[in-house]
Amino acid sequence: MKATQKHSYLKHSTKALVISLLLTGNIGYAQTKNQVIDNIVKEATENSQLENLAHELMDVVGPRLVGSPQMKQANDWAVTKYADWGITAKNEKWGEWRGWERGISHIDMVYPxxxxxxxxxxxxxxxxxxxxxxxxxxxxxxxxxxxxxxxxxxxxxxxxxxxxxxxxxxxxxxxxxxxxxxxxxxxxxxxxxxxxxxxxxxxxxxxxxxxxxxxxxxxxxxxxxxxxxxxxxxxxxxxxxxxxxxxxxxxxxxxxxxxxxxxxxxxxxPKISVHVESKEQGLVPTFNTIAEIKGTEKPDEYVILSAHFDSWDGGTGATDNGTGTITMMEAARILKKMYPNPKRTILIGHWGSEEQGLNGSRAFVEDHPEIVKNIQVVFNQDNGTGRVVNLAGQGFLNSYDYLGRWLTNVPESIKKHITTNFPGTPGGGGSDFASFVAAGAPAFSLSSNSWSYGTYTWHTNRDTYDKIVFDDVRNNATLTAILAYMASEDPVKTSRDRVMLPVNPRTGEPGTWPPIVKPTRKGGVN
Missing domain, CATH: 3.50.30.30 (Glucose Oxidase; domain 1)
Structure with missing residues (x-):
């Protein structure tokens, strides 16, 4: 070996060794004192199923308009997918909706x-x-x-x-x-x-x-x-x-x-030619898909992972709410593999007809008071593909205590992006967490950053697979799995004490907690 080659070899070998040591140090630093959490992070990072889930849901099934055949196809797909992971799941009927199936749309200007x-x-x-x-x-x-x-x-x-x-x-x-x-x-x-x-x-x-x-x-x-x-x-x-x-x-x-x-x-x-095809299918049953990992010590207490399953159908419902859906599915998959025997029962709720007024989750709250009264926590994700950046207490007075304790176990690389706001004020709508908040159950929105959500993907023709940012969704699935694990393990039942709401400046009356709203169980008909 020539002297110049030897010098170059030593230089690159030393550089490689330094990089290796730095990487080893970073991995060691990233590890926690909790093996389950380390395993969750490792599985989420090295064996992610998100891209495949997104392809199957957004590309193959497509948009999930309430009452459409694609919505029922999505329900059945999810049950099958959970079964593949060894997780029990079922479709639970909550109402009926006007059935309609989209066909082709051809619109042309033919004059001048x-x-x-x-x-x-x-x-x-x-x-x-x-x-x-x-x-x-x-x-x-x-x-x-x-x-x-x-x-x-x-x-x-x-x-x-x-x-x-x-x-x-x-x-x-x-x-x-x-x-x-x-x-x-x-x-x-x-x-x-x-x-x-x-x-x-x-x-x-x-x-x-x-x-x-x-x-x-x-x-x-x-x-x-x-x-x-x-x-x-x-x-x-x-x-x-x-x-x-x-x-x-x-x-x-x-x-x-x-x-x-x-x-x-x-x-x-100008003259236009319009050829559009669609099928009316009368009233059809509508479902929530509910998956369950049964608790071992406190099976009648519940940690709920929540996301609405339906979408509008201008695009394929990728960020509203395909990403929330696959976040919860991936978190459940990871938990089943790395934490198969949770202390509390972990439910995963995929709600129908959120877009028409939180109907699926409101029906679940109304139909299952025995679950609602024993909820440890609900984590809901809805607003787009971005990493979670905000967690508010929804007006629960002691939410800073349990959410704060659970968050301390989340890796810094995820936690550093999150701003907390305790105790916050109760959300009366916006997404399915509000159905549970109204019933007094601790339910929280894992709110993500924008990625121009309001303009480019929220209810638009551009809400498609290519807008998904998978690094951010992996972040969210990891966060959700860790929070669910911590909530399940917590020896203490979460407090439901509520903050005293400020006076409404318009009425001069004290603020009131959002009321429980009944779901629309027969929709799309006059």
Missing amino acids: RVKSLEGMQVAWSPGTKGKSIVAETVVFPMLTDSIAFKNWLPTVKGKFVLFSMNQPTGRPDYNWAEFATPESFEKMKTSRATQTTAWQANVKKTGLTLKTLPAAFEKAGAMGVVTCNWSNGFGSNKIFGANTKTIPTVDISLEDYGLLYRLTESGNK
């Missing part, structure tokens, strides 16, 4: 030129009965009063009604803030605010609402309703449900909606 449009029918939209409907578009006009509206209404006959405000810009505000002059940005925002106020006032002049106007168009003979529920980000639209019974409702992208709107206003009389 041909262009395929980006869009889709919204949930529970009527189909076009195997045909393509071709008609002109008409713009919902600016009105003086309800009489003007009644005089205009007959003009919708035989046409598609463009029934959304035409946005003045397709660029989100952060893009303007980065590139526009301050004067231009302010001018745009002022113009948009003025336009939005005028639009809202215009709707009120009809004497109807955004929800009831489509039925008026339908009654007047419109061929369909076209909306653009832009989500303030490039390419993202919110996709909710239809308010028509016999004619289709479709939502199209801001870019294509604006094109149709401008062509209509300028007198070019």
Whole structure:
């Protein structure tokens, strides 16, 4: 070996040794005094099943609209998956919902030129009965009063009604803030605010609402309703449900909606062809999927891992709430492998119809008072793919004690991101933890950071597998498994003492705990 080669070899060998020692030191530092926790971290890190779970749920099953065949397929998939891990699981019926299955959506402009449009029918939209409907578009006009509206209404006959405000810009505000002059940005925002106020006032002049106007168009003979529920980000639209019974409702992208709107206003009389297919299936049963790892010492006390299973169906429900779902499934898998004999029973609740009002979890609370009264804790995860960054006490006076004690056992790499707020105030809605809080059970939201959730994935057409940040979801599954283990092992039953709520400044009355709300058990029907 030449001298220069020998020097290079020694240099790299020394560097490799130093790196090896540093890594060994880091691994040693990361280990705790608790072998179960170390095993949980190791399994979550080295044998994660999250990517496979996400693929099977989001790509293969797809979106999980309440009442759809895909929702029932997801329920059955979860039961089978738990069985593969040696965990008992079942589908528990809690109600019925209007059954509807999405089919294809083809929307094209055919005059004054041909262009395929980006869009889709919204949930529970009527189909076009195997045909393509071709008609002109008409713009919902600016009105003086309800009489003007009644005089205009007959003009919708035989046409598609463009029934959304035409946005003045397709660029989100952060893009303007980065590139526009301050004067231009302010001018745009002022113009948009003025336009939005005028639009809202215009709707009120009809004497109807955004929800009831489509039925008026339908009654007047419109061929369909076209909306653009832009989500303030490039390419993202919110996709909710239809308010028509016999004619289709479709939502199209801001870019294509604006094109149709401008062509209509300028007198070019655009025509669109709409072919949408869907199946009505009557009332169908709806389920929660409940999995259980039975406790050995206190089987009648419960640690509940909670996430809603349903989604809207503009995308595939990846971050709302596919990531919450697979977080709880992965935590359960890890616990079954590394902590197979918990002291308390660990339940995993995958709730239905959260999107329509927490119905599945509210039904569970109503149907299982014997469980609710013996809940040690509920951990719920819902709001997107990001790592958990906030844990609030939900108004439970002593939550700082038990949550604080459990958190001390969480590795610093996970714990350092989390801000706590004790005792906090009770959440009355927002996600399924609120169903349990209302019943007085200690239930907490594992709240994650944004990843532009509100704009780009919350209820949008862009809520798909590719938006999942698996490092953050692994973080959350590890955190959940450790907290569940600590809650199960804790020799002390959690306190349900509540904080005294401050006076409501609007009423002058003392604040009150959120009331228990009854679930809607027959939904989607009039």
